[in-house]
Amino acid sequence: MREGRIIKGIGGFYYIDYDGITYECKARGIFRKNKMTPMVGDYVVFSVTDEEKLLGMIEEIKERETELIRPPVANVDQAIVVFAITQPDPNLALLDRFIVLAESQRLEIAICINKIDLADEEEQAKLKKIYEATGYPVIFTTKENKASIDEIKKLLAGKTTVFAGPSGVGKSTLLNRIQSNLVLQTGEISAKNARGKHTTRHVELIPLQSSGWVVDTPGFSSLTVDFMEVEELSDTFREFDEYREGCQYLSCIHENEPRCGVKTAVEEGDIPQSRYTSYLQLLEEIRKNRRY
Structure with a gap:
C-alpha cells in the first residue's frame, strides 16, 4: 500500500501524486456504498494494480481537515479570492459569499482585486476601504505588475490554496504569471454580456515550485449557505x-x-x-x- 494525494479527478478516474509520480486510480465500490466520494486534495491509501502503466485502486480516504463544497476540494489551508475591478464588474455580494464559505472552514483568506490598470484610483480606494476593514490581506494586481505577483507567491509558499473567483477575472492568467511552467488555458470576456467564459473545466491540484499546491477551479456564479445556522x-x-x-x-x-x-x-x-x-x-x- 502507498499513500498519496488526489490531484485531479475526471470521469471516475482519480490521479494521485506519489513522490512526484502520478498514478491513475479508481475508487473501490465501498466508498459509493458508504456515500463517500473521493475529492481533489484528499490524502489516500492506494494499491498498485499495474506498476508499468501506473494504475491503482483507492483503498482508504484519510480524514479531511477541511472540505469545500464549491469548488469541491479537501484539505485546503487558505483561499485567495480573485475578482476583477472591471471587465467583468465586481459582484461584491458574490465575493462576500465566498468569504463566508471560507470562514466556515476556518481557512486563511486573502482578497485579490485584479485588472486594476483598467480602473481609476478612486475605484481602487473604494474597494480597499471595504475589504481592509475585514482584516484580510487585499492585493491589487495586474498580469504585468511583478511586485503584486511576488506578493501572491509569498502567500502561496508551503500551503494548499484554493484560487477561486468568477469566470473571466484572470485567475488562470495570474497563475501562469506566478509559475512560468504552468500552461493553463486563459479566456476572454464575452463582448455580448461582459461575463467571463469558462476556461477551467475541472478542479485540479497544481504543485508549485515554492513547495505549495494551488487549486485552479472552474469559475462559479453562485454559492449557497444552506449548511449554516x-x-x-x-x-x-x-x-x-x-x-x-x-x-x-x-x-x-x-x-x-x-x-x-x-x-x-x-x-x-x-x-x-x-x-x-x-x-x-x-x-x-x-x-x-x-x-x-
Missing part, C-alpha cells in the same frame, strides 16, 4: 467582532434588535454598508431554506 452567520463577518460588546443581547443577530453595536457601527460608517447588506441577504436566505 442563522446564529453562525455573523461569526463569518470578522469586522463585526469588535462591536458585539455594544449589543444589548448576547444572542443578538444584528438585524432588528434594539441597542445593537453592529448596526450602530454600520450607521456610523465603521462597518461598510455593502458588507452589512450582504449579511442581511445571507441571513434571509438561510431562513428561507429552513422553511422548506
